[in-house]
Amino acid sequence: MSSNLHNAMSSDSGPSSGEDTLRLIASLPAPAGLEERVHKALRAAPRSGRVLAWPQRFRARIASGTVMESNWMRAAAAAAIVFVVVGGGWGVYSRVQPGQAGKGLVMPQLMPSSGGLSGSGAIRTPVTIPGPKVGEQGTQTAKKPAVPKKAASGQHPEGEATPQPAVSQ
Amino acid sequence: MGTGQAIYAGWMEIPTSAVNEEARRRAEDAAIAALVDQYAGALYRVAYSVLRNATDAEDAVQEAFLRVLRHRDTLDEVRDQRVWLIRIVWNIALDRKRRAKTRPETDDVSELARVLPATGLSAEELAAAAEHHAHVLTCVERLPAKEREVLLLSAFEELTSVEIAAVLEITESSVRSRLFRARNLMAELLDHDSSLR
Numbered sequence: 001m002s003s004n005l006h007n008a009m010s011s012d013s014g015p016s017s018g019e020d021t022l023r024l025i026a027s028l029p030a031p032a033g034l035e036e037r038v039h040k041a042l043r044a045a046p047r048s049g050r051v052l053a054w055p056q057r058f059r060a061r062i063a064s065g066t067v068m069e070s071n072w073m074r075a076a077a078a079a080a081i082v083f084v085v086v087g088g089g090w091g092v093y094s095r096v097q098p099g100q101a102g103k104g105l106v107m108p109q110l111m112p113s114s115g116g117l118s119g120s121g122a123i124r125t126p127v128t129i130p131g132p133k134v135g136e137q138g139t140q141t142a143k144k145p146a147v148p149k150k151a152a153s154g155q156h157p158e159g160e161a162t163p164q165p166a167v168s169q
Numbered sequence: 170m171g172t173g174q175a176i177y178a179g180w181m182e183i184p185t186s187a188v189n190e191e192a193r194r195r196a197e198d199a200a201i202a203a204l205v206d207q208y209a210g211a212l213y214r215v216a217y218s219v220l221r222n223a224t225d226a227e228d229a230v231q232e233a234f235l236r237v238l239r240h241r242d243t244l245d246e247v248r249d250q251r252v253w254l255i256r257i258v259w260n261i262a263l264d265r266k267r268r269a270k271t272r273p274e275t276d277d278v279s280e281l282a283r284v285l286p287a288t289g290l291s292a293e294e295l296a297a298a299a300e301h302h303a304h305v306l307t308c309v310e311r312l313p314a315k316e317r318e319v320l321l322l323s324a325f326e327e328l329t330s331v332e333i334a335a336v337l338e339i340t341e342s343s344v345r346s347r348l349f350r351a352r353n354l355m356a357e358l359l360d361h362d363s364s365l366r
Contacts, residue, residue, distance in 0.1 A: 018305035018355050022324035025218050025302075030210035034227060038205045041231045042238055 197241045205234055208251060211327065212258040218321050219262035220269075221306070229265060233258040249335070255328070256336045263318075308358040316351035323348055 209230055216226035216233075236257055237244070247253045290298065309317055322333045323344075334341045 018308060018359060019320070019324060019352075021302045021305040022218065022309070022321060023326075025221070026214055026324040026326070028214060028217060030213040031223060031227065034213055034230065035205055035209045037227070038209055038231055038234050039202060042201065042205070042234055045235055045238055 197244065200244060201234065201237055201241060204237065204250060204254065208254050209234075211251070211325075212254055215255055215322075215325065216258050216262040218324065219259070219266055225265060225269070226262070229258055229261045232261050236261075249332075252332050252335045255332075256338075259322075259336055304362070305359070308355060308362070311358060312351055312354055316347050316354060319344055319347040320351040320355070 212230045212233055213226050216229035217223065220226050220229065233254060237254070244250075309320065312320065318337060319333065322328055322336060328336070330341050330344045334344045337344070339347075
C-alpha cells in the first residue's frame with residue numbers, strides 16, 4: 001500500500017500539532033549553486049576507492065578478462081601472503097630450541113658500609129678462593145718430633161735427682 | 170569489435186579494454202552528475218530538517234554524493250535511487266547531529282528567522298513566527314527518537330509511507346503507528362506548554 005502521508009496528516013491535523021512548521025522547513029528551497037558546489041566537490045575527490053589498487057595497465061587487462069579474473073588474482077595473492085606469513089612463522093618456530101636452565105653468575109656482594117662510611121667499592125672476597133691445601137699422607141707422618149730415649153742419661157724414671165758428692169772446704 | 174582487437178591512433182596502439190574502461194568510467198560520472206542535478210535539492214531539505222543549519226546540510230549533501238562516488242560500482246544494483254540517496258543523507262545528518270549536540274538552540278531560532286519566507290510580514294511578525302517555529306521544533310526534539318524520525322520524514326510531500334519505511338528500514342505499519350503516537354505526543358506537549366504560558 002503506497003499512500004502519501006502528507007494528505008492523510010493534513011486532513012486531521014491542525015496547525016496546533018506543529019506539523020505546519022515541519023512542512024514549512026521541508027519545503028524550503030535549496031541554496032543557489034548547490035549542484036555546482038557538489039559537482040566541484042566530486043571532481044576534486046580522489047578517484048581510487050581502494051587502498052591497494054592494481055596498476056592501470058593491469059586493471060584494464062583484468063577488467064577485459066584477457067589475463068585472469070580479478071577475483072582469482074586476489075584470491076591467489078591472498079593465499080601467497082598467507083603462505084609466506086605462515087611459512088615464516090613456522091621457520092622461526094622450528095629453529096628456536098626450548099630454553100635451557102640458566103647458568104647464572106653470582107655476583108659478589110658489596111661489603112655493607114658501616115657507620116655511615118662508604119665501602120669505597122670494596123668487594124668481599126670469599127675465603128674459599130685460595131682453596132684448602134691437601135698434602136700427601138706420607139710427608140705429614142714423617143715430620144713428627146722425635147721422642148728422646150730415656151735410658152741414655154741414666155736418670156731415674158721417677159724423676160728423682162741423683163745425689164751429688166759432698167764438697168769439702 | 171572483439172576483445173583482442175585494438176584501436177590504432179597513429180603509431181600508438183590503444184587496447185580496446187582500456188577504451189571500455191574509460192567509457193565505463195565516464196558513464197558512471199555522467200550518471201552521478203545526473204543524480205546530483207535531480208536530487209541535490211531534495212537531499213538538502215532532508216538534511217536541513219534534521220540539522221537546521223544551511224552549512225551543515227550542504228556538507229551532508231556533499232558527503233552523501235561522495236559516498237555514492239565511492240560505491241559507484243554498485244549504482245546499477247540500486248532499485249530506487251531516490252530512496253537510496255535519501256537514506257544515505259538521512260544517516261549522515263543523524264550522525265552529524267549526534268556529534269554536534271553542543272550547538273545552542275538560539276542558533277536554531279536565528280537560523281529560522283533568516284531562512285523562513287518573510288513576504289507580507291513585518292519584522293515583529295517575522296520574529297514571532299520564528300519564535301513559534303522554534304518552540305515547535307523544541308517540542309519535536311523532546312519526542313522519542315523513533316517517533317521524531319517518522320514525523321520529520323512525513324513532512325516531505327514527496328515521500329510516501331512505503332518510502333519512509335524504506336528509509337528507516339521498518340515496516341509500513343510501524344511508520345503509521347509511530348506517526349500516530351508522534352502526533353498525539355506533539356499535541357500534548359504543545360497544549361502543556363500553552364497552558365503554562
